[in-house]
Amino acid sequence: MSFVVLLAAPRGFCAGVERAIRTVELALDGRAPGDERPVYVRHEIVHNKVVVDDLRARGAVFVEDTSEIPTGATAVFSAHGISPRVRDEAVVRGLVTLDATCPLVSRVHAAVLRYAGRGYTILFVGHAGHPEVEGVMGEAPDQVKLVQTAADAERIEVADPTRVAYATQTTLSLDDVSAIVDTLRRRFPAMVGPEAGDVCYATSGAGAGSAARGRRGAGARLAQLVQLESLARGGRDGRCAWVSTGNCRGARSQLA
Ligand code: SF4
Numbered sequence: 617m618s619f620v621v622l623l624a625a626p627r628g629f630c631a632g633v634e635r636a637i638r639t640v641e642l643a644l645d646g647r648a649p650g651d652e653r654p655v656y657v658r659h660e661i662v663h664n665k666v667v668v669d670d671l672r673a674r675g676a677v678f679v680e681d682t683s684e685i686p687t688g689a690t691a692v693f694s695a696h697g698i699s700p701r702v703r704d705e706a707v708v709r710g711l712v713t714l715d716a717t718c719p720l721v722s723r724v725h726a727a728v729l730r731y732a733g734r735g736y737t738i739l740f741v742g743h744a745g746h747p748e749v750e751g752v753m754g755e756a757p758d759q760v761k762l763v764q765t766a767a768d769a770e771r772i773e774v775a776d777p778t779r780v781a782y783a784t785q786t787t788l789s790l791d792d793v794s795a796i797v798d799t800l801r802r803r804f805p806a807m808v809g810p811e812a813g814d815v816c817y818a819t820s821g822a823g824a825g826s827a828a829r830g831r832r833g834a835g836a837r838l839a840q841l842v843q844l845e846s847l848a849r850g851g852r853d854g855r856c857a858w859v860s861t862g863n864c865r866g867a868r869s870q871l872a
Pocket of ligand 1: 630695720721786787816818
């Protein structure tokens, strides 16, 4: 039996994740000779076992919560970003911190803070439990409401429909986001938000000049070429938008 292997292009890590990996490497390499104290990393820096295992072997310790990091240790925050509560906890614990939050995620934090400061309710399109969502919602917990589905968008209520903004998780499928945002726009015509959305170039391909050039664009192209698109991805991204994109475009997609 012979196989044809189709490689997605682009593939591999986005610039934000590359930067976060490099941050961990710099923290490890920056230790004085003989200093074998671990470098703690809040959340796996990338959903790639080979890279994570390599960093572990060099002295990185991956944790889910700041409370697992010993007082005074060095800690790296992943590209997903963190809430002010985590930042405060790090100060209380005397951690030496390196913040590898992706600038595109920081931009969403800044927008949420800006709208919250003006008294808006911010409808945040994202998936509950994702670290990026926890970080963004933590900026203004009383004013940010999570919208996960078009059904949520149909029933969500706000105090003042004339003061509504929206923002989205950067790593969602554009197909999913546009259906939800369209529903919100219909219900709240005065809603403000990013004209081009927050879904980042690395996944949508928008910054690359064509929506077909991003990783999701590659997923969509593969979906047109194959009947079953198997994806090698880590567990946390069980909501992986590649899968969503593939299924949406008619290919049976699953995590491998
Ligand atoms: S926002 Fe985009 S570039 Fe930044 S870490 Fe997420 S996927 Fe990567």
